[in-house]
Amino acid sequence: MSDIGSDRLRDMARQLLADVPVAADMATFRGEQFDRGLACVHFPVGRGGLGLEPEAQAVVDEELAAGGRRYQNISVNPIGIGMGMPTVLAHGTDEMQDRLLRPCFCGEEIWCQLFSEPGAGSDVAGLATRAVLDGEEWIVDGQKVWTTLAHVSRWGLLLARTEPEQPKHKGMTYFMLDMQAAGVEVRPLHQITGEAEFNEVFMTNVRIPDSMRLGARGGGWGGAITTLMNERVALGGEVPPRGSGSISTLANEWSANAPPGGTAAYHVARDRVTQLWIRAELLRLTNRRAREAASAGLPGPEGAVGKLLWAELNKEILECAVDVRGSKGMVHAHGYPKLRPEKAGVSDSFETSRMFLRARANSIEGGTSEIMRNILGERVLGLPKEPQVDREIPWSTIPRN
Numbered sequence: 001m002s003d004i005g006s007d008r009l010r011d012m013a014r015q016l017l018a019d020v021p022v023a024a025d026m027a028t029f030r031g032e033q034f035d036r037g038l039a040c041v042h043f044p045v046g047r048g049g050l051g052l053e054p055e056a057q058a059v060v061d062e063e064l065a066a067g068g069r070r071y072q073n074i075s076v077n078p079i080g081i082g083m084g085m086p087t088v089l090a091h092g093t094d095e096m097q098d099r100l101l102r103p104c105f106c107g108e109e110i111w112c113q114l115f116s117e118p119g120a121g122s123d124v125a126g127l128a129t130r131a132v133l134d135g136e137e138w139i140v141d142g143q144k145v146w147t148t149l150a151h152v153s154r155w156g157l158l159l160a161r162t163e164p165e166q167p168k169h170k171g172m173t174y175f176m177l178d179m180q181a182a183g184v185e186v187r188p189l190h191q192i193t194g195e196a197e198f199n200e201v202f203m204t205n206v207r208i209p210d211s212m213r214l215g216a217r218g219g220g221w222g223g224a225i226t227t228l229m230n231e232r233v234a235l236g237g238e239v240p241p242r243g244s245g246s247i248s249t250l251a252n253e254w255s256a257n258a259p260p261g262g263t264a265a266y267h268v269a270r271d272r273v274t275q276l277w278i279r280a281e282l283l284r285l286t287n288r289r290a291r292e293a294a295s296a297g298l299p300g301p302e303g304a305v306g307k308l309l310w311a312e313l314n315k316e317i318l319e320c321a322v323d324v325r326g327s328k329g330m331v332h333a334h335g336y337p338k339l340r341p342e343k344a345g346v347s348d349s350f351e352t353s354r355m356f357l358r359a360r361a362n363s364i365e366g367g368t369s370e371i372m373r374n375i376l377g378e379r380v381l382g383l384p385k386e387p388q389v390d391r392e393i394p395w396s397t398i399p400r401n
Contacts, residue, residue: 004050006059013038013063026071027106033064039105043089047097048105079148080104080111083230084157091174091215091223100155100176112153113227114144114177114201119400121146122371124159124224125168128400129203131160131175133210138162138175140183140206148365150186150199151340153179157227158208159220161395168395172220176212183207193357194336228367246314246359247280249352250321257324269324276317283309305380308372311362318356325352332357 004012016036020029033039034048041056043049050056064070073081081104088100103109120127129142140160150156156177163171177184183206188196215223243251254273259265287306322329332353363369377383390398 004052004056006056009038009041009052009056009059010063012036013060014067017064017067017069022068026076027108029069030071030076030106031102034102034105040085043085043101047089048085048101076107077104077110079113079157080109080155083113083227084111084155086230087157087174087214087223087227088176090226092176093211095211096176096214104155109154110149110152111155111157112147112150112179112201114147114150114156114158115224115227116146117143118145122368124228125172125221126395126398126400127159127161127172129158129160130164131162131173131208133162134207136210138173138208138210138213140175140177140203140208142203144201144203145198146189146365147186147199147201148197149341150179150201151188151196152342155179156201157214159224162220163218164396165394166218167392168390168398169221170218171395172224173217174214174220174223175208176214177203177206177208178212181206181208188340190338191358192360193354194334194338196338196340242281242284243277245280246317246321246355247277249355250276250317250324253321253324253352257326257328272320273324276313276320279313280317283313304367304372304375307366308369308376311366311369311372314362315359318352318359321352322356329353 016033016038020032030039037043037045037048037050038060039048041050041052041060042054044051085101085104088096092100100109104111114129115124115127117127117129127142129140129144131138131140138160140158142160144150144158147156156179158175158177159172160175161171162173165171179186183204185202185204187200187202189198189200190196191198214220250273254269259269283306286309329352333351334354367375374386378385
C-alpha cells in the first residue's frame with residue numbers, strides 16, 4: 001500500500017493541470033492522468049493507479065474539477081470504466097491489462113456488456129450463446145439483447161456457454177469480444193424516448209482468440225459477478241454535488257411552474273417536492289459513506305442498496321417533475337425522433353419529459369429492482385434463498401422456450 005497522502009495527491013493533480021494545457025483534448029488529458037496513476041488511484045502502479053484506498057480518488061477528482069476538468073466516467077465510457085476495467089484488472093492477463101485499460105479510460109475505445117439474451121435476462125446464468133474451442137480460437141454463435149452502446153463500441157464483455165453439460169452457473173466462460181470482428185452484427189432497439197441507445201447483437205461464427213479469455217474456462221460466473229457488482233455501484237453509487245441530477249430538474253420545474261402560493265395545491269405539491277429533495281440528499285450521503293468505507297477489490301452486496309434506492313427514487317422525482325408542469329407535462333416537446341446516439345455517454349439532454357421517459361429503464365438496467373431486493377434479503381438480511389430447481393442439473397437438460 002502506497003504511503004502517498006492527501007496533500008501529495010493534491011500536488012500531483014495540480015501538476016497534471018499545469019502540465020497539460022486547457023486546449024488539450026479529453027483523450028490526451030486522460031491519457032496523461034492514467035500514466036501518472038491518477039485515473040483510478042486504487043489500481044496498481046502502472047495500471048492507472050497508485051495502490052491507494054478507493055476513497056483517495058475523491059481528492060484527485062476535486063482538484064481536477066476545480067481546475068475545469070470535469071470528465072465524468074459515466075459520460076466518457078460508462079460500461080468500460082465503471083464495470084469493465086475492474087473486471088479486466090481482477091481476471092485479465094497482464095497482456096490484456098496493458099492493451100485494454102488505458103484506451104478504455106481515455107474514451108478512445110468504448111466497451112459494451114454482452115450478457116442479456118432474449119431468454120436470459122434476470123437469470124443471466126441461463127444464457128444460450130455458445131462458444132466452442134477450435135485450436136487457439138473460440139467460435140461463438142448466439143444473440144444478445146439490450147446491449148447499451150454496442151453500435152459505438154470496440155470491445156464487448158461477452159459471457160458465453162462453453163460447457164453445456166455442466167450446471168448453468170459452472171458452464172460459462174468470459175471473453176473480450178472485438179466488436180469489429182467478422183460475424184458481429186449490431187441492430188438498433190428504439191426505446192420509449194425514440195432513441196436507440198440499446199441494441200441487439202448477433203454473432204455468427206465469430207472467432208475470439210483464446211488470449212482474450214477473461215479467467216479460467218468455465219469460470220465465467222465469477223467474472224460476471226465482478227462486473228455486475230461494479231455495475232450496481234456505477235449506476236447507483238454515484239456521489240454527485242448536492243442538489244444536482246434529477247432533483248435539480250424537479251427544483252427548476254418547481255421554480256417555473258409551482259401552483260399559486262397559498263392554495264391547497266401549492267402546499268401539497270411543496271410538501272411532495274421537499275420530501276423528494278430530502279430523500280435525494282439522504283441517498284447522496286449514504287452513497288458517500290459507502291464509497292468512503294469501500295476497500296479495493298470486489299464490491300459487496302451493499303452496491304444493491306444504492307442501485308435499488310436510486311432506481312426507484314429517480315422515477316418518483318421525475319414523475320413529480322412532470323406533475324408540476326401541469327398540462328405541459330403531457331407533451332414530449334421533441335416528439336419521438338428515431339435517433340441513434342453517436343457518442344459513448346448517456347444523453348446529455350436534461351429536458352424533463354425525456355428524463356421522465358428514460359427513467360422507466362432505471363428499475364430494469366443493471367439488475368431489476370426485484371433482483372436487488374432478493375440480493376439484499378439473502379446476502380444482507382440472511383433470508384432463505386428462493387427455490388432454484390435447475391441450479392445443480394446440467395444446463396443441456398433444462399427446458400427452454
